[in-house]
Amino acid sequence: MGRQIQFHALAEDCDAFFAFVRARDPVLAVLLDSDDPAVQAVGNACYEPRPMMLWNQRLLPTLHRQHTRHSGRSVHRIPYSLPVIEFTPSKAVTWAGREALLGGRLYGASFADAPAGYAKWYEALGRWLRRHFSRNPYTAFDGYVGPAALAWFTRGGVFLPWPEPPTTPTWHAFVEGQQAARGVPE
Secondary structure, eight states: OOEEEEEEOOHHHHHHHHHHHHHHSOEEEEESEESSSSOOBOSOGGGOOSOEEEEETTTOSOOOOEEEEETTEEEEEOOTTSSOEEEEOOEEEEETTEEEEEOEEEEEOOOTTSOHHHHHHHHHHHHHHHHHSEEOSSTTSOSEEOHHHHHHHHTTOEEEOSSOOOOOHHHHHHHHTHHHHTTOOO
16 A cells, blocks of 8 residues: 655755755656656656656666556556655646646555565655645645745645646635635635
């Protein structure tokens, strides 16, 4: 059974997280899915909008992708059964004419058959997020918010879940409900 931590983070928040990740372990961020079976590190994970896997080379010296079909297309994917951690970054979008930030997540899936250090590694990353990020001020969301994202939110930015929701009256009401979390009257 997997574990996840949801968050909203801007690039500065992400950079701080990755500074910790790389200082702690020999970790590379690699794309989850690719047309290419070769595994290559992402140049700057904080500016990559696609889901990635964090590869701790101490726990898993080699990493490979498997050929599979996903979302109706043929791809090479890193299996969730390996001791890797999914990192899906927050993504800036324009939603209904407003600046918005889609949620991201840290997800570990393979705890049952993983090396002993895998759970400790995941917990260390999760602990860092919980210590350095704040609880999301909008209680309709579970998870955490990085300091830069929180400042952006208090200036009027909009938090959205992933995937990006449609622009319906229900979602407009959800977004307007965030005003109270900013301390601004509706």
